[in-house]
Amino acid sequence: MKILFVHQNFPGQFLHLAPALARRGHEVLALTAETNKRSSPIATLRYRAPAKLAPDGVARAFSEAAERGASVTRAAAQLRSERNYVPDVVFGHGGWGETLFLREVWPEAQHLTYAEFFYNAAGQDTGFDPEFSKDGIGPRASVVARRAHLLMAINDADSAVAPTNWQASTFPAPFRDRIEVIHDGIDTDRVAPQPSAVFDLPGGGQLRPGDEVLSFVNRNLEPYRGYHILMRALPEVMAARPEAQVVIVGAEGQSYGPRPGTGSWKEMFLNEVRDRLDLARIHFLGQLPYARFVALMQVTRVHAYLTYPFVLSWSMLEAMSAGALVVGSRTAPVEEVIRDGVNGRLVDFFDIAGWSRALTDALASPDRDDHLRAAARVTIVEGYDMKRCSLPALVEFVERHGRR
Structure with a gap:
């Protein structure tokens, strides 16, 4: 299969998954921001991030996400028109708006999203710590506005992954049946007790x-x-x-x-x-x-x-x-x-x-x-073991959707 990862700080949460899929014979490609300096064994293309916006008001988060999504989409459209590249799977992180319009470029692909967290105006991080909480409707409205691109991302995805049950539970109930809970995984062979450690x-x-x-x-x-x-x-x-x-x-x-x-x-x-x-x-x-x-x-x-x-x-x-x-x-x-x-x-x-x-x-x-x-x-x-639990489950998740 052809699998495209989209992440402004690639490899991000796909550090182990992308190489594992490549080892299984899939053609794996990544699309990331031109400012990202992280290295990866995966072939990586870069998009030009939009100039930083600073609009006033509650629309700031969505405005920045939409502009980033538009930048990614232009790069994706160029990839299709110049290289005739059509992936079977597009897997991105919904948090920055990068995936918002990619279905318009590749309607035939399966679109997956990493559903890390969904903001709510009460009951989670917002308002949790009274020492740093701001009163009034304005701050709550800003939090609600931050959900717009997250809703668009998961609404447009065929399926999603969240790393923990609680993080999955932050998303609205109508979307939870499309979220599978699979943690990124911990390398327990490397991160293990070591009596001789210094x-x-x-x-x-x-x-x-x-x-x-x-x-x-x-x-x-x-x-x-x-x-x-x-x-x-x-x-x-x-x-x-x-x-x-x-x-x-x-x-x-x-x-x-x-x-x-x-x-x-x-x-x-x-x-x-x-x-x-x-x-x-x-x-x-x-x-x-x-x-x-x-x-x-x-x-x-x-x-x-x-x-x-x-x-x-x-x-x-x-x-x-x-x-x-x-x-x-x-x-x-x-x-x-x-x-x-x-x-x-x-x-x-x-x-x-x-x-x-x-x-x-x-x-x-x-x-x-x-x-x-x-x-x-x-x-x-x-x-949570990466090699024995998380990575096999994530590989199966991607391959299952790619076969659809």
């Missing part, structure tokens, strides 16, 4: 399995992933555990939600508790190469993971796969995977004192929680 700290020093290490990992340090809660819990933890080393991974940018008024979220919440912390034992490392991240998960004693009711991070599953004890927020995405006292610990997102107690107890008594670490590893191997 993590080098900047400026000297090494961490090894058995050391008293507390880790926290985000793409960017921001409220959506609970950075402010962690920082407010740390003074009590560090006072109670004078040997603990705290490793915080994440850049100072913004991925989700509002930007801070000035500076960065990292500095804002660090400054809030700076005078109550032993800064020599807190290591802010920015973003890490993947191999370094894996080593950190292999040496950490406790991994703190918090999130609004939003997209579940791969890093939480990878921490569990590496045999770390995850203390997670009691929010719906986390509760789908972690059961309190069975394969991890859960704490109410906003319970700062509860976070301090849970993290302190977990650092102090590692042997007590060995059964939770083992169960966490089993959870990921049995339900």
